[in-house]
Amino acid sequence: MWKNYFKIALRNLLKHKLHTGINLIGLSIALGVGILIFFFVQFELSFDSFHPESEKIYRIQSHELVDGEMIESFSSPMIVESTFREEFPQIEKITGYITAGVQAKLPDESKENQSFSLVHPDFLEMFGFELIQGDISQQLKDKYEIVITEATAEKYFGSENPIGKSISLKMGEDFQEYRVSGLLKDIPANSSIQFEILMPIANMDFFSDPEGMTSWYSVWGQNIAKLRNPEDVNVIHERMDAVMKSALGEDYAQGEFYFTFHPIAGMHFSESQGDGGLETTRKSLLWILSGIAFLVLLIACINFTTMAIGRATTRAKEVGVRKTMGANYSQLTFQFLTEAFLITLVSAIVGVILAELLLPTFNTLFEKQLDLNYGLAQIAILIGLVLLITALAGAYPAFYLSSMRPIRVLKGSLSIRFGKQNLRKGLVGFQFFISFLLIAATLIMVNQMNTIRNYDLGFDTDQVLVIDIPDVPSTSFVTSLKESFQEADTYQKALAARSEVASAGITVGTYGDQAFWEVAFPLEDGSQFNFYVNFIGGDYLDALGLEIVDGRALNPQIGADSSAFLINEAFAEAFNWEDPTQELLPNTRFAPHQIVGVVKDFHHASLYQPIEPILFAKTPEAVFSGISNLMIRSNTNPRVLVKASSSDFDAFKAALEQEWNRVFPGESFEFTFLDESVESQYRADERLGKMVFIASCIAILIASMGLLAMVALSIAGRTKEIGIRKVLGASGWSISWMFGKEYLLITLAGLLISLPLSIYLMQSWIEQFAVKAWPSWISFTLLGFGGIGFTLLIVYLQSFRATQVNPVKTLKDE
Template identity: 70%
Template sequence: MIKNYFKIAVRNLLKHKLHTGINLIGLSLGLGVSILIFFFVQFELSFDNFHSDSDRIFRIKSHELVDGEMQESFSSPMIVESTFRQEFSQIEAITQYISGGVQSILPDESTQSQSFRMVNPDFLEIFGFELLQGDRTTQLRDKYQVVITEETSEKYFGDANPIGKSIRMKMAYEFIDYQVTGLLKNIPANSTLQFEMLMPVENMDFFSDEEGRTSWFSVWGANIAKLRSPDQVTSIHESMNSVMKKALGDDFVEGEFYFTLEPIEGMHFSQSAGNGGLETTNKSLLWILAGIASLVLLIACINFTTMAIGRATSRAKEVGVRKTMGANFGQLILQFLMEAFLTTIIAAVIGVILAELLLPTFNDLFQKELDLVYGPLQLLILFSLVVIITGIAGAYPAFFLSGLRPIKVLKGNLSIHFGKQGLRKGLVAFQFFISFVLVASTLIMVNQMNAITSYDLGFIKDEVIIVEVPDVPSTSFVTSLHESFKKADIYRQALVSRSEVASAAISVATYGDDAYWQVAFPQEDGTQFNFLVNFVAGDYFETMGLELLQGRKLSIDAGSDSSAFIVNEAFANSFNWDDPTAEMIPGTRFDPHEIVGLVKDFHHASLYQPIEPVLIAKAPLPVFSGISNLSIRSSTNPKVLVRSNGADLESFKALLEEEWRKIFPGEAFNFEFMDETIQAQYQADERLGKMVFIAASIAILIASMGLFAMVALSIAGRTKEIGIRKVLGASSWSISWMFNREFLIITLVGVLVALPLSWYLMQNWIEQFAVKEWPSWLSFLLLALGGVVFTGLIVSGQALKATQMNPVKTLKDE
């Protein structure tokens, strides 16, 4: 029986080639995009689930009350590890996780930057990373031993066994040999923790003094604990106050500084500030993409349904004959569902091929390494999609047509007005509604991103190259910064002596790199005044193109203006200063200093964030003398900012590297363009915008094919009416308008509902920007007119073609 259903389904599909082709193209496009997106969503949801004890692993989250506001961070002090290990018996294992990077020597004697993570021996006990060589219980117990991944091993040792071999890395002032004792399988792509090398945490003495390593208010990396039972989290939280009181002594104030435990199951989706530098995914992005995929599939399913309804008259006679011959209701339903199932299966095969072809583009768009692996879960997703589409696309036609009464059908008394008109029009209108929601959303996103790109940031971003200079290691970061600036200034002076260089400066922070130091000092009312600090040298204001409103710039001479500050308008406005150069910072503990200039507000961070008070100085000590809080969230390495005078790009880069080799022999030369770093701040939203644009394009394509088919079916069912109207003197344009009126109304309804809804839906997205710009009403009007014209062209083309037919032939045909 199934074999007969299959044969009949194949014959029907081949008989109606236009109908079948449109369904296949629509479903294949929808499935191709949807397979990519659903597999991507499944991949993202699988992060960190390969750790066998993931339900017992928790990140330690700090909570600190500052000016009445609770600040939370997954970065925590180093002393947490030893304190919690001793105080909480519920903890089975605990490790620190601190990022670091130094120069290392490759086999060809060249140097490169080598990143690593400093951890405790418990790290390999907590996490399920696969150790290919070495004894798991003895790893990371010697300061000068490391564990590396396969990829890192290949970089240093090729195909040779790395165990027992050494890697030379520059720690502090000299290169030190680190012995490889363990080899890890490459870290899975669905791991939030990504690293190349593990190193014992004892190496922190190269990066911080003892006070920084033991203070409760010095933050270094993260702490991660594995409990004996996941149910013990509550008991740890309940005893946290007593532990913190014991640890802090007189500094303890209940509710102002404490820690909680957060499951690592949510680590990959955490959007908390101070997330330990981990690359995470905003979970809302997954639901947006899944929603887009579902909408595109729904449009393709609507095409299937509307065309089945459009062909209801011809299929009704088929149902009548088959029922008269003895076919029952269930058999007819099965027959129609078999046609839908067969179409969907073919579309799924084509969709998989499309997904494979689109995979490189998708990975490039989202900066992922997604691989379409067809395991049990992926096959289940595919099978579910086929079943769901078969049900959505084939259910209504199957049940509707199978329920027709044969007597009425064969006598010609059957009226299926609702099926042919009401529902069909509603579905077509819904298609256009979805399509225009996506198109209008794309318009809003493109307009906003264009506004961001062209926005005046308050400085000149073009023709500026950023060269990061290696720091001079010291356990005191003030000493490290001072010595690093001295070394960087030698490079800067070498550059400005070249005619190709317009100007050069040194800066700790650049736009959007999160390297501005966050500081605060207590005010008379007891509150903290928070602001940002950047340390600079050289001709910083000329190089950046900052506008000085009052006073003067900081001196270029290295030894002068060591106690001078420049503030921005936001800083001055916080204290209602009309002339900041006549003022002093009101904090009572600041060493003698002077504010020598006021700079016009500029955007120090991406346009997601508002402008904050900023202080620019040449030396850290005058700033540090008066502050009570300090937070350094990024690298303290100085950067040399170089502005070209318009020289050829390639020759200019060669010049920079030539001078680099003289000053920093053996050090890796790395640079980036400032305008590219600025644009990189908005990559996530640009990618989402491109995805919405692709989805909108596919949705419009599928909807237009559906409209084309529906117009063709509508005209085919009214050829005699067209012939009679022509005989009675109707013009081609009047007949065309008769068809246009019906579909234009449908389009207008879809557009008019879609535009305000898209405006509403995009409110949350656009609110994340400090600078917002909505499209003008004219843009939306043009979009609506474009939809109407688009529909008119499709309908008019077919209607005018139908009016060219000889009415004698159409009226004689029975």
């Protein structure tokens, strides 16, 4: 019996090659996209689930009330580890996690930057990172012993056993030898915590003084705890006020500074600004991509359903004969479902091949390292997709055709015409609706991103290079910054003397949402004035083409204007200053200073953010004396911005590298382009826009194939009518219009519903930008005419060809 089901199903599919081919192509493309997206979503949702007892692991988030606003961050003070370990017996293990980077010597004696993570001994026992060599209970206890991954071991030692060997790292002013005591298997791709080297937290003395390591207001990396029982988190939160009151003493104010615990399961999907610098994914992106995959699959399923109903007249006779021969309802239903299952199964196989072919493009688009591994979860997804599509695509035709009454069918009284089938009209209309919805969303996203791309930021990015200056280690943050600036000044002056360089400036912040430092100082009314600060030197304004609208620039000479400030227009407007150069910052805590000039407003952050008050200074001492709050979320080392004087980039680069080797011998020369930093701020939305565009193209392709097949079926069922109309004098264009107007109405319905809905759905997406622009009504009008024209073109080409057939031939054919 089973064999017969498959044999008959295969025979029917091969008999109707056009319809089978259209279904196969549509489902294969849809499944290829669906497999890729659903595997990606499953991979993203699996992040950090490999840790044993992961439900007990929590990240510690800090909450600080600043000027009436609660600032939340997953970065927290180092003292949290020792205090919470002592105060909360509910904590089984706890570790700090601080990322840093220094220079390392490679086997060939060359130097390169090496990142590492500073952690407590509990780290490896808390997480599921696999230790290949070494005793886990003895790791991270000796200050000068480290644990490395396989990839790091290969980089430094090749195929040799790394245990007992040493890596030379520049800690402070000198290189220190660190002995390898443990070897870890490479970190899984679905781990939020990624590192190459683990180093004992005791090495923090190279980066901070004792005060910084014990201060509640000095933030270093993250703290992560493992609880004895997940339910204990409520007990910890209840006791938090008492613990903070004991720890802060006179500085304690209820509800103004405290910590909460958050499951590590949400680590990869954190949307907090203070996410500890981790690579995260917005969960909304996963639901959007899943929705896109489902819509594409739905369009392909609709094709299958509408064509099956369109062929109902032909298949009805088959049903009638089989029922009179004794076939029952369930047997016929299973027969049609078998056909749907066969074509879905073949499409799934082709879809897997397509997914493998599209994988490199997908990884490039989303900057991921997704690998299509076929484990239990992936196999379950494939089986689920096959069964779901079999049900969606085959259920209605199976139940509909199987329920036909054989007497009506065999008497020839069954009539299935397109014009009378509201279900088919609705399904085709729904295809148009989805297609136009995706196209309209693409139009809105493309228009917005073009607006962002072409928007005048208020400064130049063309031919501007950003060069990181080597860190000058010091336990004093201010000393390290000051000495690094002196190194940067030496390099900047060397570049400024070169003919290949138009201008060169020094800066701490370059461009981005977290580039400039966030600071605040108290006003007389007790409120906090929040603004951003950047430390600059050299020809910073010239390098970026920034304009002075009042006063003058800071003197680039060392020692000059050390207590002077530059501000932007937004800063001056915040205090309603008519002549800012005659004003002082309204707080007596600031050292004597002078505001020497006002810079024309520009966007230092991405266009998601409005322009905020900015202050520029040459030295941190002048600013730090008066501020009450400091938040550093990005780079703390100075960088040199260099603008080329000509289009000869090779000569420009050679000049930069030559001066670098003279000023910083032995240091690796690296640079980035400023315009790339600008573009990177919008990469997530650019990727989403491309994905929606690709989905809309696939939706149009599948829908157009379905429309082509539907028109062919409709015309095939009305050939005699066409012949009669021609004999009675109807023109080919009038007959084509007879078919076209039905589809035209469906197209218009899809447009009228999809366009307003796309605007509504995209409202929240576009509102995230400080600079926004909707497409003009002309763009939507052209989209509408394009959709109508595309539909009519397909219909008219098919119907006009049918009108060219000699009516004598169609009328005598029985």
